Amino acid sequence: xxxxxxxxxxxxxxxxxxxxxxxxxxxxxxxxxxxxxxxxxxxxxxxxxxxxxxxxxxxxxxxxxxxxxxxxxxxxxxxxxxxxxxxxxxxxxxxxxxxxxxxxxxxxxxxxxxxxxxxxxxxxxxxxxxxxxxxxxxxxxxxxxxxxxxxxxxxxxxxxxxxxxxxxxxxxxxxxxxxxxxxxxxxxxxxxxxxxxxxxxxxxxxxxxxxxxxxxxxxxxxxxxxxxxxxxxxxxxxxxxxxxxxxxxxxxxxxxxxxxxxxxxxxxxxx
Numbered sequence: 001x002x003x004x005x006x007x008x009x010x011x012x013x014x015x016x017x018x019x020x021x022x023x024x025x026x027x028x029x030x031x032x033x034x035x036x037x038x039x040x041x042x043x044x045x046x047x048x049x050x051x052x053x054x055x056x057x058x059x060x061x062x063x064x065x066x067x068x069x070x071x072x073x074x075x076x077x078x079x080x081x082x083x084x085x086x087x088x089x090x091x092x093x094x095x096x097x098x099x100x101x102x103x104x105x106x107x108x109x110x111x112x113x114x115x116x117x118x119x120x121x122x123x124x125x126x127x128x129x130x131x132x133x134x135x136x137x138x139x140x141x142x143x144x145x146x147x148x149x150x151x152x153x154x155x156x157x158x159x160x161x162x163x164x165x166x167x168x169x170x171x172x173x174x175x176x177x178x179x180x181x182x183x184x185x186x187x188x189x190x191x192x193x194x195x196x197x198x199x200x201x202x203x204x205x206x207x208x209x210x211x212x213x214x215x216x217x218x219x220x221x222x223x224x225x226x227x228x229x230x231x232x233x234x235x236x237x238x239x240x241x242x243x244x245x246x247x248x249x250x251x252x253x254x255x256x257x258x259x260x261x262x263x264x265x266x267x268x269x270x271x
Contacts, residue, residue, distance in 0.1 A: 004044060004087075004163065008043055008044050008045075009160075009163045011043035012040060012043055012044065012080075012084065012159060012163060013156050013159055013160050013163070014156075015030075015036065015039045015040055015043060015080065016076075016080045016152075016155045016156045016158075016159035016160075017152040017153070017155065017156040018030045018152065019031045019035075019036045019039075019076040019079065019080055019152075019155055020076050020077075020151050020152040020153065020154045020155030020156060021148050021149070021151050021152040022076070023074060023075065023076035023077075023110075023151065023155070024114075024148070024151045025148065030076075031075050031076035031079070032058060032061070032075065032079070033053075033054045033055075033057030033058045033060075033061050033075055033078070033079040033103075034051075034054040034055055034057075034058040035054070036054065036075075036076060036079035036080055036083065037050045037051065037053050037054030037057065037079050037080075037082070037083040038050060038051050038054050040079075040080060040083035040084065040087065041053075041054075041083065041087070044087045046086075046087050049086065049096070050083050050086065050087070051227075052096060053082065053083060053086055053096050053099055053100070054079065054083070056096060056100055057075075057078065057079055057082065057100060057103055060100070060103075060104075061073075061075045061078075061107075073107035073108060073110065073111060074106070074107050074108075074109070074110020074111055074113070074114060075107060076110065076155050077106050077107065077109065077110035077113065077154075077155050077158065078103035078104070078106045078107035078110065079103070080155055080158075080159050081102070081103070081106045081158060081159065081162060082099040082100065082102055082103040082106065083099070084159060084162045084163065085098075085099055085102055085162070086099040088162070088165065110154075110155075113154045113158075114151075114154065116154075117150050117151055117153075117154045120150060121147045121150060124143050124146060124147045124150075125147075127139075127143050128140050128143045128144070131143065201213070208241075208245075212237060212241070215237065216234070219233060
């Protein structure tokens, strides 16, 4: 049994359940690493270290998205399981790189679990067809709920199984890993995060956003500022930008229809 109490274990399973459902729904973003890891840290009393893990995993998962029937690597299982391993391991910052390395194969394993659940969901879909022929809308709704709950159990059951592994076993496993392996995983995880940063830069490369990107790196180097203070500065800069952009738009409205220099931004604003 792990060092967590019964209430914490139940809350972890609940978080994992919602993350599993939203990994398919893509509705409330519970499956995103930053959200899932933060919630796991909140219910287990390890908020700070889990936020750091979630932020690192989020940079890796930026390019993961479900497109039609093609499902991306399972960010929900990777986030929940790696956060549980980090909490049980008790290595704090030293265990983040190891948890990130464990998260990648877990994301691939999650695809296998998704395939199993979708295979089991085929009879549920046939049940919906029969209910539609009978005109039973209530039965169709309950079958929809059942299918989504199956996706939640896809993450909740592995998470619950991890919770029953003794914390000492997890710690001994992590401590038994050789230094060259942990260093290599840390370097590899940093390279993958760099790819995530490159994707962010590629998406936000416009004249209006570059100054904020540079300011973010400069402000992050000020160690006296807390994370809340940096967030408050970011919100203030966003409000200032919105206010100035509205003033600029109103003053330029009489002189012509000028673009912002960001074609995608112009399309979204027109929409």
